[in-house]
Amino acid sequence: MDLRRDIFQAIADPTRRAIITLLAAHAMTPGAIAANFDSTRQTISKHIQILAECELLTQQQNGREIYYHLNPKKMKVIADFIEPFRNMWDDRFNKLETIMKQYKTKK
Amino acid sequence: MERKTKVHAEEGTQNILITREFDLPVELLFKAYTEPDILEQWMGTKVLKLESKKHGAYAFETTDPQGNVLFKAHGTIHDIIADQKIIRTFEMANAGFDVQTEFIEFEALTDNTSKLIIQSVFRSVAYRDAQLKLPFAWGINMAHDRLQQIANALK
Numbered sequence: 054m055d056l057r058r059d060i061f062q063a064i065a066d067p068t069r070r071a072i073i074t075l076l077a078a079h080a081m082t083p084g085a086i087a088a089n090f091d092s093t094r095q096t097i098s099k100h101i102q103i104l105a106e107c108e109l110l111t112q113q114q115n116g117r118e119i120y121y122h123l124n125p126k127k128m129k130v131i132a133d134f135i136e137p138f139r140n141m142w143d144d145r146f147n148k149l150e151t152i153m154k155q156y157k158t159k160k
Numbered sequence: 161m162e163r164k165t166k167v168h169a170e171e172g173t174q175n176i177l178i179t180r181e182f183d184l185p186v187e188l189l190f191k192a193y194t195e196p197d198i199l200e201q202w203m204g205t206k207v208l209k210l211e212s213k214k215h216g217a218y219a220f221e222t223t224d225p226q227g228n229v230l231f232k233a234h235g236t237i238h239d240i241i242a243d244q245k246i247i248r249t250f251e252m253a254n255a256g257f258d259v260q261t262e263f264i265e266f267e268a269l270t271d272n273t274s275k276l277i278i279q280s281v282f283r284s285v286a287y288r289d290a291q292l293k294l295p296f297a298w299g300i301n302m303a304h305d306r307l308q309q310i311a312n313a314l315k
Contacts, residue, residue, distance in 0.1 A: 134292070134293065135167055135169065135292065138167060138292050138293075138294070139165060139166075139167040142165050142167065142178055142180070143164070143165035143180075145202050145203060145204070146164070146165050146180045146182070146202075146276070148201065148202040148204075149182070149189075149192045149202040150182050150183060150184060152192065152198060152201050152202055153182075153184050153188040153189070153191070153192050153198070154183070154184065156188065156191075156198070157184070157185075157188060
């Protein structure tokens with residue numbers, strides 16, 4: 054299985070990206086994650102499952118509860134790939150905004 | 161700095177979608193794309209030619225202080241509607257990616273804010289991925305500080 058391909062499929066979905074953002078702060082139970090969304094618990098479970106399948110999330114059993122953590126190693130694969138591209142455009146657009154704000158006041 | 165630029169590259173598609181909101185009226189955002197001296201400043205490249213009209217052509221070139229060409233790109237403007245959209249081709253010289261089509265949309269959000277939506281369509285998924293990886297590769301080649309910052313941030 055092409056793991057890298059699966060990762061990018063996993064993060065193509067906005068709900069799954071939102072789950073990643075939530076888990077970036079701290080580990081959470083599936084119930085706590087689902088509480089942040091309007092979708093049904095089953096829908097969120099499915100999203101969590103996809104993220105776990107491509108190892109973006111890891112599980113930890115804590116008594117009766119399962120906690121999900123972000124897997125930083127896999128997250129880095131994504132960041133390395135897209136982030137410099139995004140950064141390049143972000144830099145350019147920040148410049149554009151600054152230049153045009155000055156242009157506006159000059160007029 | 162708040163991260164406002166979003167890049168979406170859905171797996172298996174030939175698209176890159178870039179979106180960004182600006183604290184600028186849409187007219188000024190559009191101007192930044194059509195005035196050569198302004199475009200030069202924010203794109204960080206020299207504008208050799210920019211005919212902002214239907215069926216017009218453009219050419220960019222970046223050289224190092226010794227005059228060696230680092231980046232060269234050109235294309236044709238297929239359609240242009242002031243403050244709304246530019247549809248153009250884009251081809252980087254010697255990159256081996258073939259030509260891509262860019263749909264650049266300008267949207268007024270309020271009188272003083274606007275949104276830019278760029279959809280780049282590539283000839284194949286492989287070309288799309290290669291383009292996406294390019295700044296990463298450049299980062300490595302130039303030992304760019306930014307890469308180090310990203311790596312540090314992820315530690």
